[in-house]
Amino acid sequence: RMPILEQCYNLMDFEAVAKRVMKKTAWAYYSSGADDEITLRENHSAFHKIWFRPRILVNVEKIDLSTTMLGTKVSIPFYVTATALGKLGNPEGEVVLTRGARKHNVIQMIPTLASCSFDEICDEREGDQVQWLQLYVNKDRAITKRIIEHAEKRGCKGLFITVDAPQLGRREKDMRSKFSDVGSNVQNTGGDNVDRSQGAARAISSFIDPALCWEDIPWFLSVTKMPILLKGVQRVEDVIRAISAGVQGVVLSNHGGRQLDFARSGIEVLAEVMPELRRLGLENKIEIYIDGGIRRATDIIKALCLGATGVGIGRPFLYAMSAYGLPGVDRAMQLLKDEMEMNMRLIGASSIDQLDPSMIDTRGLSMH
Numbered sequence: 001r002m003p004i005l006e007q008c009y010n011l012m013d014f015e016a017v018a019k020r021v022m023k024k025t026a027w028a029y030y031s032s033g034a035d036d037e038i039t040l041r042e043n044h045s046a047f048h049k050i051w052f053r054p055r056i057l058v059n060v061e062k063i064d065l066s067t068t069m070l071g072t073k074v075s076i077p078f079y080v081t082a083t084a085l086g087k088l089g090n091p092e093g094e095v096v097l098t099r100g101a102r103k104h105n106v107i108q109m110i111p112t113l114a115s116c117s118f119d120e121i122c123d124e125r126e127g128d129q130v131q132w133l134q135l136y137v138n139k140d141r142a143i144t145k146r147i148i149e150h151a152e153k154r155g156c157k158g159l160f161i162t163v164d165a166p167q168l169g170r171r172e173k174d175m176r177s178k179f180s181d182v183g184s185n186v187q188n189t190g191g192d193n194v195d196r197s198q199g200a201a202r203a204i205s206s207f208i209d210p211a212l213c214w215e216d217i218p219w220f221l222s223v224t225k226m227p228i229l230l231k232g233v234q235r236v237e238d239v240i241r242a243i244s245a246g247v248q249g250v251v252l253s254n255h256g257g258r259q260l261d262f263a264r265s266g267i268e269v270l271a272e273v274m275p276e277l278r279r280l281g282l283e284n285k286i287e288i289y290i291d292g293g294i295r296r297a298t299d300i301i302k303a304l305c306l307g308a309t310g311v312g313i314g315r316p317f318l319y320a321m322s323a324y325g326l327p328g329v330d331r332a333m334q335l336l337k338d339e340m341e342m343n344m345r346l347i348g349a350s351s352i353d354q355l356d357p358s359m360i361d362t363r364g365l366s367m368h
């Protein structure tokens, strides 16, 4: 029997339920990582190398989890990151995540390869709810320009250009399950003539431009007023270059372990990046986000202590949505809030701005 929603006590519980109830092909697409899935595994386990140095005797009666991301006030420092093909897990697709994000006052990043159309996902927004757009850059820049202009017109507040996927990684679990119907809204992608024997990911990604490079960044800056961020940065040199290029932020990410196997985890890269930015006096020039393997509020707290503005969470919300629909997403987000409030109290911080590097011990990370 499938556990009832109230029996899910943490984000891993949703994954276990999703694995049991999802269609095999959908599970394969969501859960898979590249090659031997070493990076996929490392993403979460890297957090286990960081320990806390809590402060005592801090007044933690009231905890304020709110913070600001790209100028938007949010209730807790995570956002729903972009994950393609929402309808594989739930017939309603990404709009379920829009509703969950609204209820909890967090930001949703809309994927280029959503199952719902971009406009459906925007239409689902209410009030001053905020969405960002994740962009795969098309070989045909006219298409890309149209997508960007449309997103800006529809009120998107951030453009996240994915830079870790000049070619989609080999996710063998997904390839073995051989999609016949990827259920995608590919109208914007210009992706036709695709080979579906290679799994869902490959089938929908042939339009992505592998020639994308630093020289293209000025063009992006010239076609939109939205803040531009690079998603998938993996070394401090590229963060520094991103600052010179004039973008407003980066996401230290390895695409959920789905691209380069043996890419380091976002948290490990963050531990490399922040001290160097501080040394150069650049830490306030750019917003730094990380994603990958965030499953516990303690993971979020560790990233914030190191200096991240916020974190992206992908699979857990897909699994919650696939297993239980909106109530699942709602509960997953609430569990994170509850965990976060408790752990902030236990670490001795009553608000996000009180988190700093002295509150963690990173000596277990490989760079030390």
Ligand code: FNR
Pocket (backbone or CB within 6 Å): 029, 030, 031, 043, 081, 082, 083, 084, 111, 112, 113, 134, 162, 231, 253, 254, 255, 256, 257, 258, 291, 292, 293, 294, 312, 313, 314, 315, 316
């Ligand atoms: C992704 N991710 C992703 N990223 C992106 O830039 N464009 C995309 O279309 C997708 N699609 C996608 C599908 C699925 C099923 C997954 C699991 C992931 C990567 C995503 O934005 C993010 O980097 C990771 O999901 C973060 O890791 P966790 O939270 O899933 O561990």
